[in-house]
Amino acid sequence: MIKKLGLAVLATAAMGLSTAPAFAQEHVFKLHHFLGAKAPAQTKMLEPWARAVEENSGGKVKIEIYPSMTLGGRPPELINQVRDGVVDLVWTVNGYTPGLFPRTEVVELPNVYKNDPVATNLALFDMYEEHLSEEYRGVEPMFLHVHAGQAIHTVDKEVRNPEDMAGLKLRIPTRTGAWVIEALGASPVSMPVPDLPQSLSKKVVDGAFIPWEIIPALKIQDQTDYQIEGHDKTRFGTTTFQVSMNQNRWNSLPEDVQKAFRDASNREWAAEVGRIWRAIDEHGIGVATEAGNTHVTLTEEETAAFQQALEPVVQRWVDDMSGKGVDGEALVQTARDLIEQNTEGAGN
Incomplete structure (x- = not known):
């Protein structure tokens, strides 16, 4: 069962937030994920994406990022948290819930994925509507991506x-x-x-x-x-990931707010995510x-x-x-x- 945290704990748990008060925005979203606030996945990918959505919305949107499972539960529970509406958005590993996204696994396979996260992210983007979308019932994917490979x-x-x-x-x-x-x-x-x-x-x-x-x-x-x-x-x-929103929350949004999310999650962003993960991979081996x-x-x-x-x-x-x-x-x-x-x- 997802652990319920008090309002004070939730307030201190949020990381990477701007100092602007939440009441200034019309639409406030909680984005939950499993790594720390200083992990490159947050600082290099999730935070820039969230800020782009906010900017695109003209100030109507605020995305609060909650790292390290600070809203409760364990990483394999993230997809159900967003499907059930416990949180608005998640970044999660598809494979944490085996069997839910079998078609998307195709890009994970050895000798299918070799060494190029940019090309693979673009392939996921291009395949989504025709080949993959039916797997994502209950959520609205913002973007799918892979890391630089196992x-x-x-x-x-x-x-x-x-x-x-x-x-x-x-x-x-x-x-x-x-x-x-x-x-x-x-x-x-x-x-x-x-x-x-x-x-x-x-x-x-x-x-x-x-x-x-x-x-x-x-x-x-x-x-x-x-x-x-x-x-x-x-x-x-490799491994596939998704940043996804609760489907009902998505359906409730006005078209201009949906467009703010879509414009920040376009094909060029898919390629940029691949470049981000290649760069942080190089940093990791250097360490x-x-x-x-x-x-x-x-x-x-x-x-x-x-x-x-x-x-x-x-x-x-x-x-x-x-x-x-x-x-x-x-x-x-x-x-x-x-x-x-x-x-x-x-x-x-």
Whole structure:
């Protein structure tokens, strides 16, 4: 059950707010998420987006950001919080609620997502209406995005080939990520990312599949020795996220306020979010190497061995979707084509 906080606690919990009084705005929204107020996801993405909406609205909108689950509950509860109207907006990981967004998983797959968050965000934007929208009943997505991709972080083992993964216990937030780990002969452990540092320090897990960007926020450099990725920043799949509003709240808004949100969440913003996550990923690996960690970049041959080992994950997803009456093979092809097209267009 979602913990109810007193008004005084809620007032002190809100982070990143302007000093303007809430009563000056006609429409006040609470945006709830699972990372800290200083995490780049808030400072580099959520705060600029919220300020853009407010500016677009001509002062009619105020978005209050509540980080670190300060409105109660645990990260996997975020999607139900927004669907039930407990909060107005959330930023959450789709994979925290397995099975709710299976079509969107297509861009998470290894060998579908490789190394380009800009192109992948644009592919999500282009696919949404025709291929993905029916999954988002009860919410109105503002935007979908991915991070820079799953890399391998290990406590004390250097990994160079799939065989090196055998027997390891590795954290992952999504079912597609779990399939990646299983295909490599390791054991997946699902948990929200805020739980990871303690699990690494106690050797509950031997490592994790996460991007570089989370390293500084959770001090992962203190719990691991190795950060491993493929040739040319190739990653082993990715994770999808959404910023979504309660559907009834959205439907109640006047057209000009809806437009303020839409204009701040357009196709160019999707590309910008990809650039933001690429930049903060580079910062994250810099923090790790400055702390003395080893950044391993696999050779082309080593990367190809991982890609070959992970191709069955794509087929496993296709087969799973076929069981749901969805043409997974066509979705994979659509995602690959759009990522390729948007890579060319993005100039990356």
